[in-house]
Amino acid sequence: MENSDFKISKVGSPRFQSPISERIFESDESKIVFNNDPVKIIEEYKSKGSILAMDKAGPRAKIFHNPANSIAAILTAGGLCPGINDVIKGVVNTLCQSYGVKKVYGLKYGYRGLVPDYGLLPVVLDPDVVDEIHTQGGTILGSSRGPQDINTMVDSLIAMNINILFCIGGDGTLKCAHKLAQEILHRKLPISVIGIPKTIDNDISMVDKTFGFETAIYKTDTVISAAHNEAKGAFNGVGLIHVMGRDSGFIAVAAALANTNVNYCFIPEINFALDGKNGFLEHLLQRLDRKQHAVIIVSEGAGQNFFAGAEQRKDVSGNTLHNNIGLYLKDRIVSYAKSKNFELSIKYFDPTYLIRGVEAEGTDAVFCVLLAENAVHAAMAGFTDMLVGLKHFEFTHVPIDLATRERKKVDTTGQVWKSLVAMTNQPNFV
C-alpha cells in the first residue's frame, strides 16, 4: 500500500501472515478514509505525508485458516440486544456454507463457557440448528457478565482445538477479547479472536452504529405514544420515560426525534439544574400551566451529579451502576409540585428490557447479517484482536484496543442534538 510520495497511516489490526490457501472470493483490500473533509485530508497529507485510514472489511484473496481443519466458537456476553441471534446465524452460515468449516461451537453463558469449572458443555451449531433463530430475541447461547481468567480460557481454546473465536459483546466483553488475543499472540498461537460489537447504547468508538440500536429505537415509539397519552389523559399529566444510556444519550435523543411528542430530553453528556429560576422544575410547572401535559425522556446516565457523595457501585463487568435518575426525577418533581401546591399526575415508564429483548427486524437485521459475514471474512483471512464496524456506510476493521479506549458520545455541538433542542424548545437548565 506504500506509494512513492505518501503513505497511508493505517489503523491496522494484527494479521497472521502465512495464508495457506488461494482466494475464495475476490477482494479489493481497499481502505476507508477516517476523515471526510477534503481540506483536512490534504492538510494531513501535506503536513504528515500520510492519510489516516481503516481497512475495509470483506473477503480476502488469501485466507489463513484452513477451513478443513478449523474449529470455530462463538460466545455472547453482557446484556441482551436485538439481533444477537441474527449475528450468530450469520456467522454459522458463512463459516459453514461460504468457507466449508466443519465444526462450530456455541459456548454457553459468555466467557464462562471457556472455564471448565463451570461445567458448561458447548453446543454444536450448524445451519439447521440456527435456521429459525433470527425470529427470536435474546441469545440462544445465554450470556453472563464479568471477566474470567485469561490463561484458563486460552488453555481451553487449545484443549478444544478452537482456532477462531467470535466474541459478541460490549465494552467489557471486547476488552476481555483484547486480553485474550494479546495472550494468544504472546504465546504465538494461530488463533484468531474477532470482536463483534454489541451495545444497544450505540457507544462504541470508531464505528458509526452498532446492531440492535435501530430496532430498539423502533420499539420506543409505542412507549412514547403511551406516555404522551397518559400525560394528556390527566390534568397536568407528566409522562416520564427512563431509557438505557449509561454513558451516552443516543437512545434518548433518537427516540425523542423519532416520536416528536417529547418535550424534555436529558442525557449524560449535558448537566442540568433542577432548582432555581432557570432550573428544570420551575420550567416544567410553567409548561404545565400553559399546556397541561409534558413528556420527559431521560438516559440512565444523566444527572449523576445529583448523586455526588453517594456510593458508587460497579457491576461485575466493571460498568458503573448508576443511581436511578428516573426515580430521582420523579420524586423531585412530585415534591416540588407539592411545595408549590401544584396538582400534577406523573406516570413512570422504564422500557429497558422491552426494547432489548426483542428480535432485530428490517434493515437492522440486514446489518447483523453483513456484520457477521465480515467478521467471518476477517477471521478466515487471519486477522485477530479486531472488531468489525461500520464507518461512512462501509464495513471496516478496527483494532479492539482503539475502539474501547473511550465511549462514543452524543456530539452536543452537532446537528442531531441541535435538532433535538429545536424540536423540544428546551432551554439549557443552568
Place this chain on the structure above:
Amino acid sequence: MENSDFKISKVGSPRFQSPISERIFESDESKIVFNNDPVKIIEEYKSKGSILAMDKAGPRAKIFHNPANSIAAILTAGGLCPGINDVIKGVVNTLCQSYGVKKVYGLKYGYRGLVPDYGLLPVVLDPDVVDEIHTQGGTILGSSRGPQDINTMVDSLIAMNINILFCIGGDGTLKCAHKLAQEILHRKLPISVIGIPKTIDNDISMVDKTFGFETAIYKTDTVISAAHNEAKGAFNGVGLIHVMGRDSGFIAVAAALANTNVNYCFIPEINFALDGKNGFLEHLLQRLDRKQHAVIIVSEGAGQNFFAGAEQRKDVSGNTLHNNIGLYLKDRIVSYAKSKNFELSIKYFDPTYLIRGVEAEGTDAVFCVLLAENAVHAAMAGFTDMLVGLKHFEFTHVPIDLATRERKKVDTTGQVWKSLVAMTNQPNFV
C-alpha cells in the same frame, strides 16, 4: 312481559315513561336469561314462578328524548384503557347520525367538567371532530379521579340543558353516576345517566367482558416474550412481570395463557406462601436448578397478606393502593437466593401504562362501537341509572347499583384457572 303462569324477574333499570316519538329502528325488547343451565332455569321457574333475566340492549320502538331538543354530554373518568376514544366516537356518531341530536358536549377531566369552580369549558363534539380519534390511545377529553359534589353537578346539567349524560369509567365513576342518577330521579328531572363500564381489569360484575381488556392482553405478548428471552439469556435468569389487577387476576391469567412461556402466575384470588418447604421461593430455586430460567407474572393485588399490618392507603377514587407486590417479590427472591448462595439474575417488568395507553384494535374496537351504540339506544329510549354490558354474547342493560356491588373475580374452581394450572404445572404454595 307478564304471562298467565310465570313471570320474568327482570333485572330492570329505571326508564322514563312517556316516549315522545315513534320508532326509529325495530326492536324486539327481548330478554336474556341470567343463567345458562336449563336445569336451574326450570327449578327457578317451578319454585319461584319466575326466571331471572336482563333487558337486551338495542334500539327501542319508541324513544323518550326528542333528538331535536336534546343536548348530550360525555365524560371519561379513572385510569386509561384502550378504546375510550372509540367509545366516544361511537356515541357521538350514533347520537348525531342515527338520531339527529344536534349538540354533544365533551366534558373535560371527568366529573370536574361539571363543577364550575374548575373553570373547564366543555368541547363541542361532532362526527368531524371525532373522525380520526379511534386511532389514538388515551382519551381526548382528559380524565380525573375522585368524586365531586352531586348537587353541584346536577345543577350544572340543568344549567347546561344537558338531558343525556354518558359516564365512561370504572367502579368509582359508575358509583358516582348512580348517585347522580338517583338525585336526578329524586328531583324528578328527565335526564338520563348511562354508564359505560371501563375497566382494564375486566372486573365489573354482571358483564362478561369490558372494553380494552382484549387489546391489553394482545399487548402483553411482547412483554412476556421479552421476559422469557431475558430469563433464558442469563444463567438462572428470572423474568418477573407485574401487571394490573387490583382485585381480580384476569389480566395475569389471560396473559399467561396467551403466551405459554409463563411458569408461575399469582392473582389476588389465591393466597400463596413464600417460605417453607412448600413455599414459592424453594420451588423457584428447584426449578432454576432444573431449567436455568423462569418467568413469573403477578397481579398488583396478589399477596397483599404479606403486608398485613402495613398502612393501607386509598386513592382519591377510593381504590385501595396496594403495597407493591412485584417489588416485594423481587426483593424476597433476591435475598432468599443470596441466603442459599444461589446465583440468579432477575429482570423486572411493569408494563402497566404500556398496555392501557394504546388504541383499541380489532374485535375490541368492534366491541367499543357496539357498546357505544347500545348506550345511545338506551339513553334515547329513556333508560337511566344503568350501564350497558355483554352477557352470553348479547348486549344487555344492567342497573348500575347491581353491577358495582362487588367486583367480578377469577373463578378459581373454573376452567380458565384450571387450565392455567395445567399449563404452568404450578402447585398450591400453602
Place this chain on the structure above:
Amino acid sequence: MENSDFKISKVGSPRFQSPISERIFESDESKIVFNNDPVKIIEEYKSKGSILAMDKAGPRAKIFHNPANSIAAILTAGGLCPGINDVIKGVVNTLCQSYGVKKVYGLKYGYRGLVPDYGLLPVVLDPDVVDEIHTQGGTILGSSRGPQDINTMVDSLIAMNINILFCIGGDGTLKCAHKLAQEILHRKLPISVIGIPKTIDNDISMVDKTFGFETAIYKTDTVISAAHNEAKGAFNGVGLIHVMGRDSGFIAVAAALANTNVNYCFIPEINFALDGKNGFLEHLLQRLDRKQHAVIIVSEGAGQNFFAGAEQRKDVSGNTLHNNIGLYLKDRIVSYAKSKNFELSIKYFDPTYLIRGVEAEGTDAVFCVLLAENAVHAAMAGFTDMLVGLKHFEFTHVPIDLATRERKKVDTTGQVWKSLVAMTNQPNFV
C-alpha cells in the same frame, strides 16, 4: 338428566359407554341452553316438555380411554388460520401432562397422513417438541385439501393403534371427520374422532366464534389504514380491499367496524346493484365528488350474481371457487369512471394470506388453549363424532353433522350489520 315433569332435549353427541377409570378432574356435566330468551324457553318447556340444550364441555368424572394404552393423533387440513399451532400445543400438553398419554402422532399434510400411498411418516409430538410452536404462524404438520378414502384411513388408524384422532379443519375437514367417525361406529371400534373447527371466515354453525378470526381482524387494521392513506393521498383516491369470506361476510364486517375509515362494505349475504341511478358506481362517484376519497371492503363471496352464467369451479375440498369480485369491482369502477370522464385513482389490496399466515395472539391464543383442552377432555371421556365450540361464552360439544349442515351467516337484520350501515351510511344498492 331426566326429571319428573320435563326433559332436556339435548343436542347430544355419541359417547362410548364403558368408562374404565375414575375421575381425573371434577366435572359438572351441565348443559347450556341453546336459546337465551326466557319467554321462548318457557314456551318451549310448556309446549314440548323439553328445553333444547348442549353438553357443556370440560373434564368428565369418568374417562373412557385408558391413557396408559392410548395413542392419539392430530391432523390439520384446509387453509391456514392463526392459532393452529397453539391448538396443537394445547392438545399435546393436555394429553401428555393432564392425562399421561404416552404417544401422540402428528400426521403430515392432513388426511394424506392416513393414506399409506403418500408415504408420509407421522412425527412424534411431545411437550418439548411443541414448546415454542405457539410463536409461529401456519401449521407445523402441513396441510392439504380434499378427502381421502374413508376405509383406507380407518384401516390406517387400526394399523397405527390410534384410538383418538383430532381433526383440525373447516367445513370439508369436519365433514370428512364425520364420515370417519360414522365408519368407526359402524365397525364398532373404540376410536374417538374429535373435530376442532378452524375457519377464519367464522362461519361454522352452532358456535359463536372460531379460533383465528379474532387475530385476523386485528391484522386487517393496518391494511385498512394503508388503504385509507392511499385513498386520501391521491385525487379521488379509492382503496379497494378484498378479504376472505367465501359464504359469509364476518371478516369484512368486523374489519370495517374495527377501523371505521371504511365507506362501503359488501358481503355474500346481500346482493347489490352496480348500475343504475341507485347503483353503487354512481354513488361512489358522487361521494368522490364530495369527499375526494373512498375505502371499500368486499368479501370474496360477495356479488357472485354478477358472474351468473360463468363457469362454476370448485376446489378439491368441494368449496366453490369464486370468480374474483375484487378484481371485477376494480374493472367496473375504472371503466365507469372512464365513461363519465371522471378522474380517479384506485389501489387494490388483497391481504388474504397476510392475515391467515400469522400466529394467534392475545385472547385468541387463550381461546386456542381452552379449545384444545376441551377437545382432549371430550376425547378422553369417550365422546366421538363431535366438535368443541363456544356458545354464550361457554365451551360446548356439538355433533359434527349438526355444525356442518349449513354455514353460519351474518344476520343482516341484526345489530352488527345495522351498526355497520349506521357507521358507513351506505344505502341498499338495489
Place this chain on the structure above:
Amino acid sequence: MENSDFKISKVGSPRFQSPISERIFESDESKIVFNNDPVKIIEEYKSKGSILAMDKAGPRAKIFHNPANSIAAILTAGGLCPGINDVIKGVVNTLCQSYGVKKVYGLKYGYRGLVPDYGLLPVVLDPDVVDEIHTQGGTILGSSRGPQDINTMVDSLIAMNINILFCIGGDGTLKCAHKLAQEILHRKLPISVIGIPKTIDNDISMVDKTFGFETAIYKTDTVISAAHNEAKGAFNGVGLIHVMGRDSGFIAVAAALANTNVNYCFIPEINFALDGKNGFLEHLLQRLDRKQHAVIIVSEGAGQNFFAGAEQRKDVSGNTLHNNIGLYLKDRIVSYAKSKNFELSIKYFDPTYLIRGVEAEGTDAVFCVLLAENAVHAAMAGFTDMLVGLKHFEFTHVPIDLATRERKKVDTTGQVWKSLVAMTNQPNFV
C-alpha cells in the same frame, strides 16, 4: 475554499449571492469527499489538482431569505412513501420555530396546486396543524403524478408571493423541480426550489439512502414470514412475493436479507432464465423435491426481458409501467409443474401498498426530521435547484440535475448482493 496548490472540485448547487441577515446558527460550510478511498483521493489530487466533494448540509452563517418577508410552500408528488408527513412536519417546524417564517402553504395534490385551472386552494400550515401528523401514513397534502406547465407554475409562485418551494417527490418530481428552478433562475427571480428526494425504491443517485425505505423493509418482515408459513403449510408450497423496485432491486434484496427465509431473489439488475436445465423452473422443482417448500421474492422491474415485444406503457410521470413479472412467474411455475405432473401449491403476495402507506418509525423518522431541517437550512441560505441527501452518514447538498441523471442500482459485484447469494445459495440462472 480555494487553496494555494489544490482546489476542491465541488459538486456545487446554485446559490443566491446577497445574504441579507446575519448568522442564526453557526455553520462550518465544510465539504464531504465523494470518494472514500485514500489512494484514489491522492491520485485524483495529484493528477487533477482537485478533489471531488459535496457541500455539507446544515445551517449557514448568513441567510439569503428574510424570514419576516418569506412565504414558503410545500408540495408532495408521486407515490406514497413512509415519512412524508414527518418531513412536512419537520419543514414547517424548522421554518416557523427556528427561522420565524410567518407563512407556510401546503399545496394540494402535487404540482397541480400551482396550476390555477385545478381550483385547488392551498392549506395554511403551522406547528399546531402539523403537531400529530407524524403518526399518520400517507401525505396530508395529497399527491398526484405527472408534470404541469412550467411557466404557469412560476407565475403562480409569483402571484402567491412564494419565495421558497419544497418539492417532496421522486425522479419525475425532482426533474420537474429542476425545470422550475431553471426557469426561475432564467427569469432572475429570488425563489429557492429545494428537492427532498422521496423514493421507496431507494434509487436516487448520489445519496446513500432515502427516507421511507427503512420503514418499508421493517414492514416486509411479516409478509415474508407469512409466505414462509404458507409455503411450509402446504405440500410443495411456494410463497411468491412481488415487491416494488421499478429499476433497482434494493427492496427485494434488503427484505430477503432481513428475513432469511427467502430462497430465491430476482432483481432488475440481473437477467435470469426460466427454461432449460439451468433455468429457474427446473431448479425450483428440484428444491421442492428436496425441501417441499420455497419462498421467492421478485422486484417489479425484474425479468422484463420476458416481455420483449410486448407493448411498453408509461405512467403520467414518465415511469415505465412494467408488465407484471410476479403474475407471469406464477403462471410459468404453475404451467411448468403441470407439464411435469408435479404437484405444488403457490400463494401470491403483493405487499406494495401495505409497506408504503404506513407512517415512518424509529430511526427512519429521525432521518425525516433531520432531512427536513437541512432542506430548510439550504433554502434559507439561498441555495436552489438542489436536493438534500445523505452521503457517508453526513447530510449533503446535491444538484438536482446530477442526482436524476440515472437511477442508483444494486451493485451486483458488491457485498450486499454477494451476501444475498451466499444466504440463498441461488445459482445464476443462465
